[in-house]
Structure formats: C-alpha cells, structure tokens
Amino acid sequence: MGIAERKEKQKQDIKKMILDASMKLFIEEGFEHVTMRKIADLIEYSPTTVYLYFKDKNEIFFHLHELGFQKMLEMNSNLPEIKNPLMRLYKMGENYINFGMQNQEFYDVMFIQHAPMDALAQMENCDWSLGDTAIGALQVLLQECMEKGLIQKAPVEAVAMAIWGMVHGLVSLAIRDRMNKLVPKEKLVSTMHTSLNWLLGTIDNSFNKE
Amino acid sequence: MGIAERKEKQKQDIKKMILDASMKLFIEEGFEHVTMRKIADLIEYSPTTVYLYFKDKNEIFFHLHELGFQKMLEMNSNLPEIKNPLMRLYKMGENYINFGMQNQEFYDVMFIQHAPMDALAQMENCDWSLGDTAIGALQVLLQECMEKGLIQKAPVEAVAMAIWGMVHGLVSLAIRDRMNKLVPKEKLVSTMHTSLNWLLGTIDNSFNKE
DNA sequence: TTGGTAAATTAACGGTGTTAAGTATTTTTA
DNA sequence: TAAAAATACTTAACACCGTTAATTTACCAA
Numbered sequence: 001m002g003i004a005e006r007k008e009k010q011k012q013d014i015k016k017m018i019l020d021a022s023m024k025l026f027i028e029e030g031f032e033h034v035t036m037r038k039i040a041d042l043i044e045y046s047p048t049t050v051y052l053y054f055k056d057k058n059e060i061f062f063h064l065h066e067l068g069f070q071k072m073l074e075m076n077s078n079l080p081e082i083k084n085p086l087m088r089l090y091k092m093g094e095n096y097i098n099f100g101m102q103n104q105e106f107y108d109v110m111f112i113q114h115a116p117m118d119a120l121a122q123m124e125n126c127d128w129s130l131g132d133t134a135i136g137a138l139q140v141l142l143q144e145c146m147e148k149g150l151i152q153k154a155p156v157e158a159v160a161m162a163i164w165g166m167v168h169g170l171v172s173l174a175i176r177d178r179m180n181k182l183v184p185k186e187k188l189v190s191t192m193h194t195s196l197n198w199l200l201g202t203i204d205n206s207f208n209k210e
Numbered sequence: 211m212g213i214a215e216r217k218e219k220q221k222q223d224i225k226k227m228i229l230d231a232s233m234k235l236f237i238e239e240g241f242e243h244v245t246m247r248k249i250a251d252l253i254e255y256s257p258t259t260v261y262l263y264f265k266d267k268n269e270i271f272f273h274l275h276e277l278g279f280q281k282m283l284e285m286n287s288n289l290p291e292i293k294n295p296l297m298r299l300y301k302m303g304e305n306y307i308n309f310g311m312q313n314q315e316f317y318d319v320m321f322i323q324h325a326p327m328d329a330l331a332q333m334e335n336c337d338w339s340l341g342d343t344a345i346g347a348l349q350v351l352l353q354e355c356m357e358k359g360l361i362q363k364a365p366v367e368a369v370a371m372a373i374w375g376m377v378h379g380l381v382s383l384a385i386r387d388r389m390n391k392l393v394p395k396e397k398l399v400s401t402m403h404t405s406l407n408w409l410l411g412t413i414d415n416s417f418n419k420e
Numbered sequence: 421t422t423g424g425t426a427a428a429t430t431a432a433c434g435g436t437g438t439t440a441a442g443t444a445t446t447t448t449t450a
Numbered sequence: 451t452a453a454a455a456a457t458a459c460t461t462a463a464c465a466c467c468g469t470t471a472a473t474t475t476a477c478c479a480a
Contacts, residue, residue: 035468045429048469051470057469111386111388112382128388157392157393158405158408159408161392162409164379164383165383166379168383169374169380170372172378176323178338181342183371191371192371194365198365198372217457246436246437246438247435247437256460258439259459259460261438261439262459
C-alpha cells in the first residue's frame with residue numbers, strides 16, 4: 001500500500017508547511033502577529049484547513065516551543081567537549097543567555113507565553129518533559145561539581161532553581177523591556193554574563209580559596 | 211469657579227471607576243479577560259466612553275501597573291524598621307517573592323506584559339521611573355552592605371541585576387507554569403525562599419567566616 | 421462510470437480594539 | 451429667557467481575531 005504512505009507523507013508535508021509559516025511569522029513579526037488567517041495566507045490555503053492538521057492555535061505554539069528546545073540543544077552541542085564540569089557550568093549559563101537574546105521570539109514561546117502550557121494541559125501526557133529534562137541536566141551537572149569539590153556543597157534543587165531563575169530572570173526582563181534604562185542596549189548581554197560570572201564565582205571553590 | 215472644579219472631580223471619579231472595574235476584572239478573571247467592552251459593562255457606560263478618559267487599553271494597563279508598584283511599596287513598609295542592612299536585604303527579597311506570588315496578576319502587568327511599556331513608549335517622559343526607582347533602592351542597599359563589610363565587595367550593578375534577575379526569574383517561571391513538575395505547588399514559595407537564602411548566604415560575610 | 425471518502429472551502433458566530441459620525445445634555449452667551 | 455456653543459455620551463461601523471458547521475471539490479476503489 002504505497003498510496004497510504006504517500007498520503008501520510010503529504011499530510012506531514014503540510015503540517016511542516018504550517019509550522020514553517022508560523023515560525024516565519026513569529027520570528028519576523030512577533031508572537032502576537034501570528035494569526036490563523038495569516039498562516040493560511042502564507043501557505044495559500046483557507047484558514048479552516050489549518051484546523052485539519054492542528055487542533056488549535058495553542059497546539060501550533062506547542063510545536064514551535066518544541067522546535068525552540070531543539071535549537072537550544074544544538075547551541076549546547078559545544079558542551080560535552082568541555083571536560084571540567086565547572087567550566088561546563090559557566091558555558092551552559094552563557095549559552096542560555098546567548099540563546100535567549102539571539103532568539104527572543106523562541107525564548108518567549110518556550111518560557112514566557114501561556115500558549116504551549118495550555119496546549120500541554122490538554123494532552124494525555126501532561127509533563128513538560130523538555131523543560132524538566134533541561135533543568136535535570138543542570139542538576140546533574142551541579143551534582144558532579146559538588147562531588148568533585150569544585151563548588152560548595154548545598155541542596156542541588158535550590159541551587160539549580162537559583163541559577164535557572166537568575167538567567168531566566170535576566171533574559172525575560174530584557175525581552176520584556178524592563179532593562180532599557182538600567183543598562184545600555186549594547187552592553188546588555190555582556191552585563192548579563194558579568195552577573196552570571198559573579199554568581200558562579202561566589203560558589204566556585206578555586207575562586208574563594210585565593 | 212466651583213463649576214470647573216466639580217467637573218474636574220467628576221472626571222477623576224469616572225477615571226477611578228474605570229480603573230477599579232479594570233482591576234476587578236483582571237484580578238478575578240486574569241489579564242487576558244480584561245476587555246474594553248467588559249469594563250464599559252461594569253461601569254454601565256458604552257465602550258467608546260472609556261476612550262474619553264483613556265487613550266487606549268495600554269494606557270489603562272499602565273495605570274494598573276502603577277497601582278501594582280504602590281501595592282508593592284506598601285508591602286515593603288516593614289523594611290525601614292530593620293536596622294541591619296543585610297537583614298533588610300533578606301527581607302526585601304522575601305517580600306518581593308511574596309508579593310509576586312500573592313498578587314500574580316499585578317506582578318504580570320508590572321514585569322511581564324508588554325502593554326504598560328508600550329504605553330510608556332508613547333508618552334513624553336519615556337522613563338520607567340517606578341521600575342528604575344525600585345532597582346535603585348536595591349543598589350543603594352547593596353552599597354550600604356558592602357561599605358559596612360557585611361557582604362563581599364563586587365560591582366553593585368552586576369550584583370543587583372543578579373539578585374533582581376533571580377527573584378524575578380523564580381516568580382515569573384512559577385506564574386507562567388514552568389515549575390509545575392519541578393516543585394510541588396504547596397512547597398513552591400518556601401523553595402524560592404530557600405534559593406534566595408542560599409544566594410544571599412553565599413555573599414554573607416558572617417556566614418562565610420564560620 | 422458510479423459511489424464513497426477524504427480534503428478543502430464558504431459562510432457564519434461571537435468576540436476583540438478602535439474610530440467616525442450623530443445625539444443628548446449642559447453651560448455660556450446675547 | 452432663548453439661542454448658540456461646548457461637553458458628554460451613544461450608535462454604528464471597520465477591520466480584525468479564533469473557531470465551528472455546513473457545503474463543495476477532488477480523488478480513489480469497485
């Protein structure tokens with residue numbers, strides 16, 4: 001039955017077209033300018049056709065949010081080659097900030113917008129596995145650092161939340177225009193790195209010993 | 211001219227009615243359920259009348275965002291009585307987290323939503339003075355702590371950004387449902403306090419000396 | 421060729437922010 | 451006090467939005 005296969009492939013192709021169009025719209029014009037009608041226009045179908053491939057708009061954003069995590073993962077592909085876990089931690093934080101600031105619309109849908117979480121709440125498997133995996137990786141890394149005596153021992157969960165909280169806080173405040181006056185635009189990213197380095201420096205044992 | 215005064219007062223009364231209605235709506239039903247028509251319904255005027263008192267919806271949210279800062283300031287009224295600046299810093303952070311978690315819709319419009327900043331961008335005085343004042347207070351406090359040798363010396367701006375970033379990151383991740391699985395709901399606030407205490411503990415000199 | 425199925429569309433519903441034009445109402449002036 | 455001017459408010463409409471029901475078109479199997 002090659003016919004069924006081809007049909008299935010066509011279906012996947014159109015799904016991809018829809019996601020590509022959505023991505024184009026929200027990268028170029030921003031989240032709030034992504035509308036079902038504009039998506040339909042871009043792929044040259046009627047608006048209702050989109051609903052044959054996705055349950056609703058939230059589901060589309062859920063898929064975009066997944067693509068965002070994929071992109072983020074690619075950005076972290078330079079991590080495994082860093083042997084020193086503490087250096088890996090520094091780099092991980094810097095990657096996070098850079099990813100957020102260079103892909104603001106992706107960051108928005110991954111960590112700020114309600115839409116993908118609303119879609120998630122209506123799925124059978126309601127876990128935010130992508131996010132939980134990411135924070136899990138941070139916890140494992142922190143654990144390794146502590147075991148090797150590179151950073152001060154402390155409850156891993158609390159430290160992980162603190163670090164994630166800080167980098168997310170910096171990026172999301174910047175994205176939502178709350179840092180416009182505090183730091184000049186061109187120094188924003190470098191100041192964030194300074195803050196991150198300060199935080200990691202305070203828990204860095206080699207730093208404190210000196 | 212008592213008439214002009216009375217008219218002016220009436221005008222202010224209606225403005226207040228509009229803001230009260232908006233506040234009621236967004237506290238009880240959430241930000242996205244605040245619509246011009248619902249506001250008009252609540253105050254029993256036609257939708258267009260609202261535009262005679264506010265330029266647009268963003269301007270209404272700007273005023274709500276101001277009221278949020280006022281509420282936050284009230285919550286910090288217990289700070290001046292704390293003589294030890296380091297203890298004041300702890301309390302300030304805890305207040306921030308508590309305010310955000312107890313007034314999620316206010317927090318949303320103050321630090322996450324675009325609306326008030328969009329309104330600000332179209333005003334003659336484009337400074338986000340409320341936000342900048344708040345972060346300024348944090349910087350002054352940190353400066354005092356450093357001068358008295360209570361915490362390790364470091365660039366004030368970077369440390370302030372790190373602390374603000376962290377508490378904002380924690381609260382905003384929670385508000386936007388990114389911590390549902392990571393921490394059980396009932397332990398969320400206490401875990402945030404743990405993270406904050408961990409961060410401040412690492413820079414607390416009295417803590418490190420022991 | 422016909423019948424059935426899958427895919428896509430048209431039309432519509434109820435909502436949104438916002439504006440232009442028109443109607444009351446109130447105040448000022450002659 | 452009556453007419454004119456200014457103020458306050460409403461009605462109607464525009465151009466959107468997400469979403470659904472009903473309908474048409476395109477395709478494949480017998």
